[in-house]
Amino acid sequence: xxxxxxxxxxxxxxxxxxxxxxxxxxxxxxxxxxxxxxxxxxxxxxxxxxxxxxxxxxxxxxxxxxxxxxxxxxxxxxxxxxxxxxxxxxxxxxxxxxxxxxxxxxxx
Amino acid sequence: xxxxxxxxxxxxxxxxxxxxxxxxxxxxxxxxxxxxxxxxxxxxxxxxxxxxxxxxxxxxxxxxxxxxxxxxxxxxxxxxxxxxxxxxxxxxxxxxxxxxxxxxxxxxxxxxxxx
Numbered sequence: 001x002x003x004x005x006x007x008x009x010x011x012x013x014x015x016x017x018x019x020x021x022x023x024x025x026x027x028x029x030x031x032x033x034x035x036x037x038x039x040x041x042x043x044x045x046x047x048x049x050x051x052x053x054x055x056x057x058x059x060x061x062x063x064x065x066x067x068x069x070x071x072x073x074x075x076x077x078x079x080x081x082x083x084x085x086x087x088x089x090x091x092x093x094x095x096x097x098x099x100x101x102x103x104x105x106x107x108x
Numbered sequence: 109x110x111x112x113x114x115x116x117x118x119x120x121x122x123x124x125x126x127x128x129x130x131x132x133x134x135x136x137x138x139x140x141x142x143x144x145x146x147x148x149x150x151x152x153x154x155x156x157x158x159x160x161x162x163x164x165x166x167x168x169x170x171x172x173x174x175x176x177x178x179x180x181x182x183x184x185x186x187x188x189x190x191x192x193x194x195x196x197x198x199x200x201x202x203x204x205x206x207x208x209x210x211x212x213x214x215x216x217x218x219x220x221x222x223x
Contacts, residue, residue: 037217096152098151098152
């Protein structure tokens, strides 16, 4: 069964803190996206991963294929990072399955 | 990188009218596009898979006569919400799969409010 689990569901952090959001999935995948959704609803794809690690600015995404697990890290968090972060996984077909999202609030 | 443009970003319409949402791949050709819907505080749910030149494949529970999907070219798919009702108010988002099967991209979404 294709399942995607994300944790935590909600996260509040002080500005400057290091943040980690986790995504686990049930079976082998062909690709994994980390998405950012701002309060207005618009979605931005932050990373697409199939293996290893990617870094963009203060964002780092890692994936462990053997453990079926991915993490999104935010270093030196800032209030503008406040958003919902969604893990989207592609299993054997073309359809993406989505985690329920992590709502992040960064307090100044 | 691959960019998908979704339009409009927000729309308010009266109950009973129809609304068309466009999903356009700007710098690549997409044989397959997907339409998702997001209910408040819920994850995105796949509504249908749109294939260029053929009929869309709808997920169970999605009314194909209400949510009309047209994928007439390799760069454009449209979702038309027909005879909209307040319960159709939601966030709709598309994603596109390039012809080479790499670089899946998401549109920025459309917030539909039916009054």
